[in-house]
Amino acid sequence: MIFDKKEKPMIAYTIERCQSCNNEVKRKFKEGDCLFTATSECAKCKATMSIAKIFGQSTE
Amino acid sequence: MNFTELFATDNLFGEDTSNPLMWLVWIVPIIIFMFYGQRIQLQITSSEIAKNIEKLKKYKEDSKTELVNYLQKNLKVANDVSKKIDVFLEYFAIMPVDIDPNGIIPKIKHLLRSKENYTRLQVKSLSSTMNHLEQSKVQNMLEVVTALNMLHKIVRHLYLTAKKQNNFPLILPLQMMMPFIMEQSTALRDAISALKLGQPIGDGIGPMVVGKMMLNAQKKTIALETVCGQTEFEQRQLYLLKAEGPAATVGRPGDAVEILVAEKPPNIIIMVDAALKMEGEDSGSVAQGFGAAIGGIGTDRFQIEEIATKNGIPIYALVIKQSVKEAITLMTKEIADKADEVESRIHQIILENTTPGQTVLVVGVGNTLGVPQ
Numbered sequence: 001m002i003f004d005k006k007e008k009p010m011i012a013y014t015i016e017r018c019q020s021c022n023n024e025v026k027r028k029f030k031e032g033d034c035l036f037t038a039t040s041e042c043a044k045c046k047a048t049m050s051i052a053k054i055f056g057q058s059t060e
Numbered sequence: 061m062n063f064t065e066l067f068a069t070d071n072l073f074g075e076d077t078s079n080p081l082m083w084l085v086w087i088v089p090i091i092i093f094m095f096y097g098q099r100i101q102l103q104i105t106s107s108e109i110a111k112n113i114e115k116l117k118k119y120k121e122d123s124k125t126e127l128v129n130y131l132q133k134n135l136k137v138a139n140d141v142s143k144k145i146d147v148f149l150e151y152f153a154i155m156p157v158d159i160d161p162n163g164i165i166p167k168i169k170h171l172l173r174s175k176e177n178y179t180r181l182q183v184k185s186l187s188s189t190m191n192h193l194e195q196s197k198v199q200n201m202l203e204v205v206t207a208l209n210m211l212h213k214i215v216r217h218l219y220l221t222a223k224k225q226n227n228f229p230l231i232l233p234l235q236m237m238m239p240f241i242m243e244q245s246t247a248l249r250d251a252i253s254a255l256k257l258g259q260p261i262g263d264g265i266g267p268m269v270v271g272k273m274m275l276n277a278q279k280k281t282i283a284l285e286t287v288c289g290q291t292e293f294e295q296r297q298l299y300l301l302k303a304e305g306p307a308a309t310v311g312r313p314g315d316a317v318e319i320l321v322a323e324k325p326p327n328i329i330i331m332v333d334a335a336l337k338m339e340g341e342d343s344g345s346v347a348q349g350f351g352a353a354i355g356g357i358g359t360d361r362f363q364i365e366e367i368a369t370k371n372g373i374p375i376y377a378l379v380i381k382q383s384v385k386e387a388i389t390l391m392t393k394e395i396a397d398k399a400d401e402v403e404s405r406i407h408q409i410i411l412e413n414t415t416p417g418q419t420v421l422v423v424g425v426g427n428t429l430g431v432p433q
Contacts, residue, residue: 012259012390031257034306035268035431036275053399054260054430056390 010056017052018042029054098228105228105235109219112238116215119249120208124149126252127201135187135194148182148202149209151175169359193258196285196307200429201255204248211245247385254390258306260430262386262395266332267302269402270424271433274300279433282319286311287433293407295416299326305428313354313423314363321367326421328413329368329375330406333425334395337381344394345381346402348409353377354425376409378402 012029016039023044038048093100124145131137153175156167183199184190190198215234222231254261260268274289277300282288285307289300299320303311317329333353337343352364352375368375380402386392410420 010390010392012257013393029257029259034258035260036272037432053396054391055393055396056259057393 008058010058012054012056014051015053015055016040016049018045018047018049020047021045023049024052025049099226102222102226102228102231105231106219106223109215109231109234109238112242113212113216113219115242116208116212116245119245120205120212123201123205123208123249123252126256127198127205130201130256131186131198135190135198137187141186144182144186145202145205148179149206151179151206165359165362168357169363172357172359193307196309197255197258197429200308200427201252204251204255208245208248211241211248215241244384247388250385251388255308255429258308258430260391260396261388261427262382262391263334263388263426264391264428264431265334265380265382265395265399265402266424266426267305267428267431267433268391268396268424269332269399269406270300270302270422271305271428271431272399273298273403273406273422274302274433283312283315285309286313286316288316288320289433293410293420296410296414297419298410299324299419299421300424301421302424302431302433303426303428305431305433308427308429310356310425310427312360313425314360317364317421317423318367320421321371321373324419325371326373327418328409329364329373329421329423330378330409331364331375331423331425332378332402332406333380334382334387335379336387337383341381342394343382343386343392344398346398346405347379347381348405349377349379351375351377353379354423374413376413378405378409 014027014029014033016025016027017023021042021044023042025043033051033054035051035054038050040049041047042049124142128142128145131141132139153171156164156171158164179199179202180195183195183202186198215238218230218234221227222234251261274287274291277289277291279287279289281304282301285304287302287304291298291300301313301316301320303309303313320326331353333355335347335353337345352361352368354361354364364375367373380395380398382392382395386395406422414420
């Protein structure tokens with residue numbers, strides 16, 4: 001149809017946030033990622049980072 | 061006969077009306093359209109609908125195949141599972157008689173609970189190794205396939221009836237509804253991937269906000285697949301309620317509110333939910349209002365409204381606007397980014413409407429897939 005728009009595919013991302021210095025790291029979603037779970041060590045302050053957001057963003 | 065003269069533009073469209081060919085050029089189409097106009101229109105419209113029916117069939121089959129593959133690969137379910145799924149797809153519920161609507165809500169609730177419990181048991185019986193999270197995911201995927209199957213069947217029925225009876229007026233409402241049906245079907249098809257991976261969906265924004273608020277709180281299961289946490293904010297006692305994540309469930313907020321209010325009636329209830337946006341509205345915009353913000357067939361809303369009215373508890377609603385597609389597929393950035401704003405709006409409502417020492421019940425409504433607490 002005339003008004004049909006091609007939708008851009010969505011890519012899932014995970015945002016890890018440091019609980020002490022609020023440093024945020026954005027990376028692609030990995031299977032098994034779950035909100036609020038502890039993940040890695042913060043590169044800045046060595047505190048534990050946890051998953052703050054999981055969302056989809058369309059490719060530009 | 062001089063054909064050059066006959067087909068000359070002056071003769072065809074000029075002032076000479078005696079040309080028989082010119083008569084034909086005008087009269088024949090008028091006669092054709094008088095007698096066959098509707099049929100021609102029916103053909104054009106129906107070919108467009110037929111294409112969409114094919115799409116719907118493909119969506120249904122693709123999502124069913126994905127479900128079967130998921131069951132076989134991840135949960136090691138036997139190969140004949142496809143037949144069992146075909147049986148699930150045809151399950152139906154006969155709504156209670158509504159000629160006398162008095163007392164119909166408990167009947168609907170009973171009916172839907174029976175169906176839900178039966179489906180849950182049937183899904184569980186597919187594999188002995190299936191845990192609660194997997195079971196909820198499969199149950200949701202099954203609902204998606206069932207919805208697609210139903211849409212395909214209804215559209216096909218209306219289309220074939222109109223074709224069979226050459227009934228053009230019957231196909232018009234279908235033609236008008238088709239874009240909405242296709243939007244919903246595309247959303248359902250896209251929902252499967254988020255369900256398989258256990259990613260939060262747009263509808264999960266309410267549980268996501270409340271889940272974050274109850275991270276360090278004491279928690280207990282209060283109703284089926286529903287969790288309650290207790291914490292404090294600015295000398296107010298907060299009861300936080302949401303479905304038990306990260307499973308793909310909406311829990312039983314109606315029952316949970318009833319139990320909590322019976323234990324200790326709160327001074328206010330705040331409900332946080334996703335709401336359908338109107339065209340032109342921004343995705344992820346937050347709106348505040350009054351009343352029980354909860355979707356579904358209406359049984360939970362009825363229950364909450366009833367309890368609130370009996371106890372004179374005001375209900376405040378916070379909704380995060382989104383489209384049908386956004387609500388059932390992977391949560392978009394625009395929606396996820398609003399979580400902090402929603403939390404501060406909850407705090408603002410609490411401070412504006414309660415005094416220290418009072419109790420507040422905050423309910424995060426929606427599917428809590430991928431959102432623990």
